[in-house]
Amino acid sequence: MGNKTINYDRLKQGGFLRQRQKEDLFSMRLRVVGGQLTADQLRALADASEKYGRGEVHITARQGLEISYVPLDDAEDLLDELEKGDVYQGTCGPRVRGVVACQGNLICPRGLIDAEDIAKKIDEKYFAMELPGKFKFAVTGCPSSCMKPQENDLGVMGGLEPEWVNDKCTYCGLCQTVCPVDAIKVENGALEFYRDKCNLCGQCLLICPTEAWVKSREGYTVYVGGKVGKYPRLGVKLTELVDEDTLFRIIERSVEFFKIEATSGERFGDTIQRVGFEEFKAFVLE
Incomplete structure (x- = not known):
């Protein structure tokens, strides 16, 4: 490690995680909202991972990204370069995590x-x-x-929450077929809707050919x-x-x-x- 000044608070709070290797290698956790990334952000990630890591980007269980095998001395340079591509560091510890x-x-x-x-x-x-x-x-x-x-x-x-319009219904039974919780029963020209069973999925509206829902x-x-x-x-x-x-x-x-x-x-x-x-x-x- 050289004499380079390192902002440890920036790294620690932003999800800079030590790896198990004996060398000073780290994984950099990155901020991703709802799993959405632009093509430009992906290009910035690819370039940064090749320059500062081993050309690999890990997709986490929570739609996040991590660049691994980053030497400690290169960490802030990596962050600065990513920010130019509209990619920012993540977070860890007692804080609100990525959505x-x-x-x-x-x-x-x-x-x-x-x-x-x-x-x-x-x-x-x-x-x-x-x-x-x-x-x-x-x-x-x-x-x-x-x-x-x-x-x-x-x-x-x-x-x-669906509502049934009886004068539009042909009692075809499609809504009963798609309902995942048996909240609809169509039998002998009659329909029963059990609101207490309904899980509010709206599938009956999607399937109905006559807009009876x-x-x-x-x-x-x-x-x-x-x-x-x-x-x-x-x-x-x-x-x-x-x-x-x-x-x-x-x-x-x-x-x-x-x-x-x-x-x-x-x-x-x-x-x-x-x-x-x-x-x-x-x-x-x-």
């Missing part, structure tokens, strides 16, 4: 919300915010749950307290079909609750469990 998201209704036929837009808004406001423990967001476009919102500290899921309500369902790791726990549904303003009020209040109530290193779900879900719910939804 994961599916492609939502911009691309996916099943998507009910613009998941990419919501992920960007969350990232802009909360990414790398210091908290008592790490905090992970996930945004998924529909109840197919591709981005596993129930496994994150706070998960956002698109949802749609229409949109009653739509919005965001919120899950809280999920995590994986050594002690996994599924998140709990806090509320469903709220509008965007309400969603971001819930996020803000949830983060505030975590700041107030959590002990150092504690995960959000553990804080909720210790304090009590009803108390948390009252705080967030008041």
Whole structure:
């Protein structure tokens, strides 16, 4: 190692991770929002990984990227060069991590919300915010749950409540066929809709050839307290079909609750469990 001055705080908080090799080699964690990258960003990554690493880029389990085999002396030069290509370092430690998201209704036929837009808004406001423990967001476009919102500290899921228009219905039974939770029953020229079973996926609207199913309500369902790791726990549904303003009020209040109530290193779900879900719910939804 030479006499080069190194900003260790910049590296440590930004996800610069020591590798197992005896040499001073590190993996550089990079910031990716919702798994979206431009072609120009990809070119910058390819060039930087060849110049400062071994020409490899690792895709993490949370849609992030890491350039490995980076010598410590080259770390800040790597970051400076990546920033010219609009690529920025990630984060680690007790902070808000990168937001994961599916492609939502911009691309996916099943998507009910613009998941990419919501992920960007969350990232802009909360990414790398210091908290008592790490905090992970996930945004998924529909109840197919591709981005596993129930496994994150706070998960956002698109949802749609259908309404049946009987005078448009031909009782063909297609909606019953596609319904994944048996919430629709078509028999002998009659249709029954069991709202308590409905998972708000909207498949009945997509399949209906006569528009006998229409949109009653739509919005965001919120899950809280999920995590994986050594002690996994599924998140709990806090509320469903709220509008965007309400969603971001819930996020803000949830983060505030975590700041107030959590002990150092504690995960959000553990804080909720210790304090009590009803108390948390009252705080967030008041």
